Amino acid sequence: MTLAVPVNPFRIHGVVSDSYFTDRGAELRRISATLAEPGAKIVVYGPRRMGKTSLVTEAIRRAERRGGAAFLADLSTVSTVADIANRILDAAARALGRKWKDAASDLVSRLGVSVSLTPDPATGLILPSLDVALRSASLDAQRASLAATLDTVEAMAKSRKTTIGLVLDEFQEIHRYGGEDAEWHLRGAIQHHSHVSYVLAGSEAHLIERMLGKGRAFYGLLDQLALGPIDSAHLAAWIDDRMTRHTVKAKGAGARVVALAGPRTRDVVQVARRCFERARATRSPAANEVDQAFDDIVAEQDAAIRSAWDGLTPPQQNVLRAVSASSEGLTTHESLTRFGLRSSGAATNTAVALIDAGILEKAPTATGYTYDNPFFRRWVAVHTLGDLGLPTPPIGPVKMR
Ligand SMILES: Nc1ncnc2c1ncn2[C@@H]1O[C@H](COP(=O)(O)OP(=O)(O)O)[C@@H](O)[C@H]1O
Ligand SMILES: [Mg+2]
Structure with missing residues (x-):
């Protein structure tokens, strides 16, 4: 007889669904509606680890259950514009291939650029990918391939008289590879599509808020859904x-x-x-x-946090100590002395650099900042306040003002 090991009811690896997924009813309804509406476009943005990918994946599942077509292309690891096109092509072939038998060949014939076809042993599908040489081709050629890929999805939806929902996850990566030009290019590629609906999901709220601002490429093009914490x-x-x-x-x-x-x-x-x-x-x-x-x-997380800590300058480490202790304002005379901060201007500039590095964020705490990663905050308290002769504070929530 084997003893059943009770499963852990909480999952943190990959996206969660079914009973591992909770709440987000209103957000799900909104994204599902977008996926089903021809030509609709929405941006879903919020901090890392808030649950964006799980949310949009659940919305795709619901769309599929209702007989719709929708898929997600993960742009989180891309290094070139050609990679973006490839991710979309691959995701389209996988998802649409499950729905329509001739989807892959249809994609390839409409695409009109040279692709290689590789059978995928896991799914039995034939998956197209763009010529690898495209990765080192001119930016124009790479952009043309991205536009062609998106146009192809549009053409497929049109010919099948249906809507295809396309989720671009971590879409702000396009900014990294081409700045504002790339944003305008993506806008140009998607704005006239009336058979595809787009859900652009991304972290790095400060970057995305700028991308949506007046005079910028996505201004007025997209509905917006800012994803905050679950109640x-x-x-x-x-x-x-x-x-x-x-x-x-x-x-x-x-x-x-x-x-x-x-x-x-x-x-x-x-x-x-x-x-x-x-x-x-x-x-x-x-x-x-x-x-x-x-x-x-x-x-x-000790090894990862320690290596992050080692990569910081002493002034940055001192600001992190002050934010971790969070006993009073960052720039009070007391704080400057206790944590060895040179001046209030220097401390504030350092905090801004730590925000750009994704380590801190603004928050209504005593110092005005909090950590992106709560385990980092605790690590700094446990391991580094002793350097200043301070006791390790008891474990506790961040105090908000
Ligand atoms: N609605 C939810 N219900 C339960 N757990 C969730 C939910 N959303 C996210 N999570 C938890 O957070 C983890 C990361 O979610 P993910 O969707 O990848 O976040 P993001 O894309 O914003 O970084 C999931 O693996 C899961 O543990
Ligand atoms: Mg994600």
Whole structure:
């Protein structure tokens, strides 16, 4: 007889769906409606780990269940404009190939540029990809291939008298490879498409907000959906309920998990996942295990955080110490002295550099800043305040003003 190992009701690897996915009802309805409406265009943006990819993937699933066609191209790792075209082509062939048998050959014949065809053993599909030489071709040639790929999807939707929903995930990457020019080019490629609907999803809110501003390429083209945190009370209750259903007594663990790890959904679910594991092993209520679960994750991320820390300048490290301690304003006389900050102007400039590096963000805390990664914040408190002769503060939520 084999003993069934109870599954952990929290998942953090990849996107989540079904019972691992909670809330977001209004957002789902809005994105699903966009995917089904010919020519509709929306941008969904919010911080990393908030749940954008899970959300748009769930919306695609719903669209497919209703008989629609929709797919996601992940642009998070691309290095060239040709890579973007390739990602879209590959995703289109996979998703549309499941729906229409002749989709891949249809794509290729409409595309009108040379592609290679490779059978994919996992799915049995024949997948087209653009000539690799295109990656080092002129920017114009690469852009033409991107426009041709998008036009091809449009033509397919038109000929099949249907709407194809296309999600470009981490679309702000196009800015990295071509700045504002690339934004205008993408606008030009999609604005007249009336059979494809577009969902542009992305992190790096500051970059995206600029891309949507007056005088910029996407101004007035897109509906907007800013994705914020899931309601704390809802998330806390959901965590308790998931634990209880999987035979672990929660005793209010959810609220503590959200307080310590919020506001990013993934961070919260990650602590819930570890907390569940600990509580199952110790057979004690999950509420007793939350703080230690949080510190387990800090320990798990030690190597990555340490190497990030080592890559920072001493003034940057000092600002991070001050933000981690968060006892008072960053630029008070007391703070400047205690944390060895040269001047209030220098401290503020350093904080701005840390925001650009994705380590800090503005927040209504004592210092005016908070960490992107709550485990980094705790690591700095545990490992570096001792350098200044300060005690490690007890584990606790970031205090908001
Ligand atoms: N609606 C949700 N319900 C439950 N967990 C979620 C939800 N959205 C996100 N998560 C958690 O966050 C993790 C990261 O989500 P993801 O969609 O990849 O975020 P993003 O694309 O914003 O970086 C998921 O693996 C899951 O653990
Ligand atoms: Mg994502």
